Amino acid sequence: MKIGLIDVDGHRNKKTGIAFPNIALMKVSNYYKQLGHEVEHANFGHYDKLYISKLFNFTPEIDLNVGFISANEINKGGTGYDIKKRLPLDIEVCDPDYSVYHDCDFSVQFFSRGCIRNCSFCVVREKEGFIMPQKPMNLNPNGKHIEILDNNFFANPEWKSAIDYLLDKKQPVNLHGVDVRIMNEEQAYWLNKLKHLKQIHIAWDFPKIDLVPQITEMTKHVKPYKVMCYVLIGFNSTPEQDLYRVEKLRELKIDPFVMPYNKSDPYQKRFARWVNHKAIFKTVKWSEYRQGSFSSVCP
Ligand code: SF4
Numbered sequence: 001m002k003i004g005l006i007d008v009d010g011h012r013n014k015k016t017g018i019a020f021p022n023i024a025l026m027k028v029s030n031y032y033k034q035l036g037h038e039v040e041h042a043n044f045g046h047y048d049k050l051y052i053s054k055l056f057n058f059t060p061e062i063d064l065n066v067g068f069i070s071a072n073e074i075n076k077g078g079t080g081y082d083i084k085k086r087l088p089l090d091i092e093v094c095d096p097d098y099s100v101y102h103d104c105d106f107s108v109q110f111f112s113r114g115c116i117r118n119c120s121f122c123v124v125r126e127k128e129g130f131i132m133p134q135k136p137m138n139l140n141p142n143g144k145h146i147e148i149l150d151n152n153f154f155a156n157p158e159w160k161s162a163i164d165y166l167l168d169k170k171q172p173v174n175l176h177g178v179d180v181r182i183m184n185e186e187q188a189y190w191l192n193k194l195k196h197l198k199q200i201h202i203a204w205d206f207p208k209i210d211l212v213p214q215i216t217e218m219t220k221h222v223k224p225y226k227v228m229c230y231v232l233i234g235f236n237s238t239p240e241q242d243l244y245r246v247e248k249l250r251e252l253k254i255d256p257f258v259m260p261y262n263k264s265d266p267y268q269k270r271f272a273r274w275v276n277h278k279a280i281f282k283t284v285k286w287s288e289y290r291q292g293s294f295s296s297v298c299p
Contacts, residue, residue: 001032001048002037002038002040003032003048003050004047004069004071005025005029005039005040005042005100006041006042006052006053006062007025008054008059008062008078008080009054016105018104021096021098022053023096023108023137024053024078025100026098026101027087027095028051029099031091034094039097043067045069046069047069047071048071048072049075050071050074052075052076052077053077054078054080055079057080058080079123083123096108105142107139108137108149109149110136110137110150111150111162111165112153112162113132114129114130114131115131116152116182117152117179121205124151131152131155131156133157133158143171145171146166146169146172147173148166148173149176150175150177152177153177153179154178154187167193171195174196174198176201178200180203180204180215180218181209183218188217188218200222200228201227201230202218202227202228202229203231204232204249204256205231206237207236212252215249216252219253224253225253227254228254230256230259231256231259232261233258233260233271233272234261234268258275270290
């Protein structure tokens with residue numbers, strides 16, 4: 001059989017040009033190749049089966065007619081189509097086939113799925129349920145670092161085995177989900193033992209929760225310049241609370257990165273631009289930038 005894969009919202013890194021691999025499609029590829037079938041990224045022609053993945057519901061739907069693609073059977077999956085849909089178990093248990101993304105020079109890994117929290121703006125709990133440890137998948141044979149996609153790495157009851165695994169691999173890591181609210185001293189110590197590819201990302205989404213004690217504790221082990229903190233604005237927060245959080249982070253010498261909940265709201269857009277443009281954030285006060293007199297500095 002000829003199997004076609006379509007990664008609807010697949011994107012390439014702006015700097016490296018390398019595509020971020022889609023795990024579900026790599027598992028599909030491995031499954032069918034093991035059965036002796038031909039698998040490729042679908043771009044033209046007729047296929048016996050098409051697997052189409054869409055992770056975000058805001059990504060526009062693909063028009064198969066434009067690419068002159070047709071198939072006897074079309075399977076669509078991913079959060080962008082159906083939050084509850086799962087791969088069939090015999091595909092889910094397969095390791096990813098990295099040859100689908102031949103230029104990919106890193107691995108993607110999960111040690112857990114789900115989360116202990118149920119934040120109202122997030123679909124993880126609805127999609128994946130309460131946190132569950134997960135057996136790691138095989139790594140990319142050409143991988144030079146590991147992207148760790150856990151939603152909440154340290155909420156995993158088996159987080160220490162994950163750290164041992166990563167220390168054993170000796171590759172730099174990029175941790176996507178570090179929940180500073182639950183971080184204890186032992187976790188901060190081991191977090192610092194990993195070789196980090198870039199800044200460690202934490203989040204301060206809820207202004208009513210004071211994260212200063214936890215962040216202060218964390219920075220006893222992890223140097224503040226190694227940490228970046230996402231600050232969600234426009235979702236249950238006032239402009240005063242937004243300013244308080246970014247100024248507190250500045251005091252703690254941690255880089256804030258503002259995530260506007262509504263990207264078309266003029267205040268949220270402007271505040272995000274002020275904070276996220278580091279040269280402006282370092283030199284111009286919000287009280288001045290808010291007035292608009294510095295708008296020409298920032299496109
Ligand atoms: S902690 Fe993060 S992953 Fe977990 S529910 Fe909240 S936003 Fe989602």
